[in-house]
Amino acid sequence: MHKGDVPHGWIGRGQWIPMIGYRLLVVGLISGWLLTVAAPRADELTDLLTGKKEEAATASEQVISAGNSEKDDAKIRKRLQTIYAEIHGLKGLSVRVSGGIVFLSGEVESAATETMALAFARKVEGVVKVENTISVNRELQPRLRAMWGKIVKLAQQVLVGLPLFLLALFILALFWITGRWLAARQGLFRRIAPNHFIAHLLGQLTHVSFVIAGLVMALSLLDATALLSTILGAAGIIGLAVGFAVRDTVENYIASILLSLRNPFEVSDFVDIDGHQGSVIKLTSRATILLSPDGNHVRIPNAAVFKAVIVNYTRNRERRFEFDVGVDTDQDLPAAQSLALRTLLAVTGVLQDPKPLVVVQSLGDSNVILRCYAWIDQMQVDLLKVRSEAIRAVKSAFDHAGIVMPEPIYKVRLFDADALAAASADRDAGVHAGRQPKVRRTADAVKPVATGDVSVDRTIEDKVKASGADDAADNLLSADAAREL
The missing domain is CATH 3.30.1340.30 (Histidine-containing Protein; Chain: A;)
Structure with missing residues (x-):
């Protein structure tokens, strides 16, 4: 058997609930008709089988007349x-x-x-x-005769009402078949629905509407509309109980409908959903599937996606990256900022507009932190590659200009005063003998830096396509759906 084949007589997943519901409707219709036809004789049949019946309430108190004859x-x-x-x-x-x-x-x-x-x-x-x-x-014989007479009368009433019942059943079947035929015309619903999921949902609603309309007409024909109220009331109670039992499932289903009507992202968009980062593979009727940068599949329930804060890194072409550089506290900070800025402008992939930015971020224990910002067009170049090249270029430019990026300095305190004084004298003598004066060099020119490959990495994108993201039958993300700004 092939993968797509369906065994004969097999009811697909998700279809058995409607089948049971339809059968219950038919059983209810038959029961209502029988109750309608047999109601006048029901009490007599009960009396015949039980032999007794509860006595009626006693009569109200009466005033006895003084005269009687x-x-x-x-x-x-x-x-x-x-x-x-x-x-x-x-x-x-x-x-x-x-x-x-x-x-x-x-x-x-x-x-x-x-x-x-x-x-x-x-x-x-x-x-x-x-x-x-x-x-x-x-005595048994009179009771049997009475029972047989009542059964004969009941059978006669059933035969008299049988054409009416068959007509009602024909009306219900006609509406059922018509609704099913319309539900199968997915091309009609695709004209007004953004994707297959909504089109299928509209088809199911159409089918159910036709079945309910047929049921109402059939019961009206049998003069048993009161039974419909009973059925709907029971269905409401059952639906409420089932709704509480499968609340999470219903919440996910409704969230899927809302997300499919207005797609917050597209296939291959790199997003962050409540801390889960990855490229979007597909949006199904139950969950959103992401492919993490490590190549792992991340499945997030749609109810959580609908309520989450979503960061879409792919929606805008321009994207900014940043990194920190530490310099010695004795360096000329404006010159270091100017050198870093000119170096960033020379890196392949960094946009000239918006311009890069270098600011003094913080003052550390032994250095000053410069934070560098730059923009790229992520449709043309890869963010990680350009950021790597920018860091390498700034490091090389600082080394060439003599801008010192010091290592952390730690101070050790000794509690022995004599030993501390001797060690301090020895250290001062060694420092004065071997330390070279620090040279402050200016950064007037930027040494050309060889730039590596900064082209866009399509690895994750290819993996997303290989994961079946283009399967329109199972993916609720559609180019025809409205987009959230």
Whole structure:
């Protein structure tokens, strides 16, 4: 199997989550349709399987009338008999009323039917109390017949609603396929997106939008839009929990989008990101890859890159370097500065504009520090090479002009006074006998200095290209993206 081949039936990394989400949507749609169709019979099926149901709340307290007659009892009995005669399962109940008290007797199929009979009796005006002597039939055969009848009715309702469900499923599939087809048209999204990453993201958002639109239409057709609110609420809760669990991953992903919209650097730019220096290889959807001057790969999460202080050394063509030179405290400092300045101007690669600069940086214990500044065009010459040549040229010019760059002097204190006096006398005698007077020489002319190779070193740049920086499919850095100034 070749590297780019995908095994049959294989779901690529990053695709299994959308697949599971789509399947959950389909399952939710089917469940919603079944709930919509079967809702009217759900209570009856539950009553059939369990055999009982929680009793309703007791009726509110009533004021008992002082007057009651047999005529009123007859009206109550007649009203209840009329109600029970119209309801299946209550036709066989016997009703007797005396003094506003209703006595119910007979046999019913389930506890739910018994509860319903009691509820009707309590609602009739003039009823003071209901005495229940109803018995529930626990025989198997009647229950099986009742259950089978309910199953048949449920199946009939399902068959009646099946065309509507199939139409809703067809609408969802149509929107799903249309969204997927549009998401695959990357050429369309590349016209408005700066790189492949944003184009792919827009395609995924388009696909999800079509799926959601199809789901809403399908549920509306089934009159189950309330189920959509439940699904969205559950999805929101799950998304919130997952967001907290993978907060760093989500932060990196969002940072990748923001960095790809406005690239802070380009491929091969030499940058410093929170102390990590290197040439940019690529910006992926998770991290920024640098190639250090030592040839090592440095991977920095995009969330850290987005929040970091980034120093881009390549953005401007002109770049300044500096180095320090120490001279003796007895030297003529203006002459030494003038010589160093003229030497820098003579070094190949050093720009005449902006001009080099030599300043007195500090006064040391035994020398004076001169700091030299010079500018180069880093597109034409190499910074390290020009800096090396500048240091060598200034050193050679100072040696030729007799400008002393002294070594550090250390003083040693002896605590024996006699030995210290003898040693001091011997040292003074030796110094006066062997020391030559210091000669102060001027620096009127600059001796020509041979300049070495200062051409740009392309080693790191070649390694960056070899690392796959030009792979547009995986690199979010694009020439079409906006640039941060």
